Amino acid sequence: MTNIILRGCNGKMGRVVTQLVNEDENVAIVAGIDLSTDGQNTYPVFQSFSQCNIKADVIIDFSSPVNVRDMLDFAIDRGIGIVLCTTGFTKKDLELIEEASRLISILRSANMSMGINLITKLVKEAARVLAVSGFDIEIVEKHHNKKVDAPSGTALALADAINDALNNSYEYVYDRTDIRAPRQKKEIGISAVRGGTIVGEHEIIFAGSDEVIEIKHTAYSKAIFAKGAIQAAKFLHGKPAGMYTMNDVIG
């Protein structure tokens, strides 16, 4: 049995995780952390980690980057791992997370779905082949109108994976409105669309001379992210300190 503290339990993702955990006899949510206590939770909910005295094996976090240090301190103090699904962290936050991973196990992934983790490998391979043939690389992501961070964590992770395959020689361009010049070769353009209830779409476009290759992932429900997070929590339970990714979970 893996006992979970769910940070962001009363948010959109928190509610889906709660529902799926209820259908799985090998996991349980023993407490929630949320600024909002406005949920019909079957477990105790605290507004901050400082109020929580419940023992658990792993934290799943789908909330916001605010007060990430409190969560890291709580996990370090208890020696438990964190499945970090939240996006929009600053460079400073990421340094804190990296530092904490020397003491506890942390699995951070901007996208817990199997599909995105697979296409991350595909786009790296495609970039290696196509960039040398002069293809331009653009990423377009689409999300619901409640999303606060842009571009999505997944779009940035896809760009980082592509850039890694290209010896980190590419620059990211988010906005061309002030540019009066043709696109540079070593650019990855990243565009964000927000509207309605779109769960999440990521399209990687390789545009060459007279031909275009598009690799696209569409999420039709938030359950794909919640399932991945639960699978990751089971994986992380009892693991030694270190930084893990979804690749370690799904291979």
Ligand SMILES: NC(=O)C1=CN([C@@H]2O[C@H](COP(=O)(O)OP(=O)(O)OC[C@H]3O[C@@H](n4cnc5c(N)ncnc54)[C@H](O)[C@@H]3O)[C@@H](O)[C@H]2O)C=CC1
């Ligand atoms: N890695 C992945 O696969 C996915 C990641 N996400 C990310 O998860 C995060 C949450 O997404 P949603 O559930 O859609 O957002 P949401 O806004 O519906 O829910 C966030 C919840 O966290 C709570 N919260 C905010 N700040 C907090 C704090 N400092 N301490 C405790 N609770 C706090 C809010 O009260 C709210 O209930 C976002 O960063 C989003 O990008 C979302 C879907 C998939």
Ligand SMILES: O=C(O)C1=N[C@H](C(=O)O)C[C@H](O)C1
């Ligand atoms: O906020 C969301 O909804 C999502 N956020 C993640 C991101 O920023 O990449 C993952 C997913 O696309 C849904």
